[in-house]
Amino acid sequence: MDRPDQTTHFGFRDVPLGDKQTLVNDVFHSVASRYDLMNDLMSAGLHRVWKDIMINALNPPKGDAPFALLDVAGGTGDIAFRAAEAAGTGFRATVCDINTDMLDVGRNRAVARHLDQQVSFVEGNAEALAFGDRSFDRRRAARGLSGAAARQPIPVPGILHRRRPGARSAL
Numbered sequence: 001m002d003r004p005d006q007t008t009h010f011g012f013r014d015v016p017l018g019d020k021q022t023l024v025n026d027v028f029h030s031v032a033s034r035y036d037l038m039n040d041l042m043s044a045g046l047h048r049v050w051k052d053i054m055i056n057a058l059n060p061p062k063g064d065a066p067f068a069l070l071d072v073a074g075g076t077g078d079i080a081f082r083a084a085e086a087a088g089t090g091f092r093a094t095v096c097d098i099n100t101d102m103l104d105v106g107r108n109r110a111v112a113r114h115l116d117q118q119v120s121f122v123e124g125n126a127e128a129l130a131f132g133d134r135s136f137d138r139r140r141a142a143r144g145l146s147g148a149a150a151r152q153p154i155p156v157p158g159i160l161h162r163r164r165p166g167a168r169s170a171l
């Protein structure tokens, strides 16, 4: 339960804890259509390098055995697409994000890349995931939880138990 006087960081200022998620949502609503271009410009393309490293670490299987990835705070689906392109025919990814504009951009990208059968987009809050336990073989979250989630502690344990036994996670 949040205390009414509790604050947290948002950019260079402190804001009431209960306001942060709305502020974060406003940012991503306003940049959703430009988000992927901004990623390239602001990181000088470096985000592509660390995303490749993450895909190598996730190591999605190349075969046709069923394999499920949960991408928490996955935004426009960049990592899920990369994983799908590196994986075999059994691969499916669920991109979960709180922001419907980011998800809409992701859905359009999936169609354009002919990956809409492998990658689906679901609205959800990382702090209260609606997936059943042990639903996924891999889960990953990039820059969504530490940078954007409103409350402390970061709700990683709540995400981890969606993993199947032996599953791997990447943050």
Ligand SMILES: C[S@@+](CC[C@H](N)C(=O)[O-])C[C@H]1O[C@@H](n2cnc3c(N)ncnc32)[C@H](O)[C@@H]1O
Residues within 6 Å of the ligand: 021, 024, 025, 028, 072, 073, 074, 075, 076, 077, 078, 079, 096, 097, 098, 099, 102, 124, 125, 126, 127, 141, 142, 143, 144, 145, 147, 148, 149, 150
């Ligand atoms: C910096 S973007 C990262 C997107 C993607 N992971 C990537 O690396 O391109 C952060 C994302 O976290 C999402 N987000 C913020 N708070 C969230 C929450 N509580 N639950 C789910 N997603 C959240 C935002 O909507 C945004 O899409």
